[in-house]
Amino acid sequence: MARGGAHLSPVTLSEIEQAAARNGYPADAEPRGDWLLLRSPWTAHGLLATHDGTRFLVAPLSPTVAEEVARERPALPGAPQGTAAVFAAATLRLHGVPATALTKEDERQSPVTRCHDPGASAGAGG
Numbered sequence: 183m184a185r186g187g188a189h190l191s192p193v194t195l196s197e198i199e200q201a202a203a204r205n206g207y208p209a210d211a212e213p214r215g216d217w218l219l220l221r222s223p224w225t226a227h228g229l230l231a232t233h234d235g236t237r238f239l240v241a242p243l244s245p246t247v248a249e250e251v252a253r254e255r256p257a258l259p260g261a262p263q264g265t266a267a268v269f270a271a272a273t274l275r276l277h278g279v280p281a282t283a284l285t286k287e288d289e290r291q292s293p294v295t296r297c298h299d300p301g302a303s304a305g306a307g308g
Contacts, residue, residue, distance in 0.1 A: 189216050194233045202231070217241070217262055230262055241265035 190198070195218075199211060202220045207229070211218035217230040230241040241262050242248045248257070248266035257267040 190218075190233060198231050198233070198238070214262070230265055237270045239268055240271055241268040 198218055198220075202208070202211065202218075206224050207220040207222045209221045209223065211220055211231075213219075214230060217232045220229045220231055222228075227242060227244040227247050229243065232239050239258070242251060243265055245266040251257075251269055252267065255269050258270060259268075261268040
């Protein structure tokens with residue numbers, strides 16, 4: 183994956199990249215300032231991910247995904263431009279936290295069932 187995130191250490195970059203690959207975002211991350219843009223071939227919804235020094239942050243680009251995630255955890259102030267909201271995660275469950283939202287939104291937009299391994303993020307904390 184591409185290296186990016188102006189203040190992210192190599193260890194943090196590696197953690198984000200590994201979590202992204204494990205959770206359905208295997209494409210190269212695109213640096214966006216202090217964030218990494220993550221995209222998946224299995225969903226049209228991208229995410230921004232970073233670490234603020236104490237916690238991982240995930241910012242869905244889709245307002246629908248953000249609404250679903252907000253049902254499980256509070257949104258934080260300071261969402262990056264172009265995102266719907268920002269959420270903290272104890273560990274990177276990039277696909278795990280918004281998975282239900284991504285799946286619901288994709289089913290509304292397309293009759294095609296997307297290939298997804300629901301057990302891929304089952305062991306991750308959030």
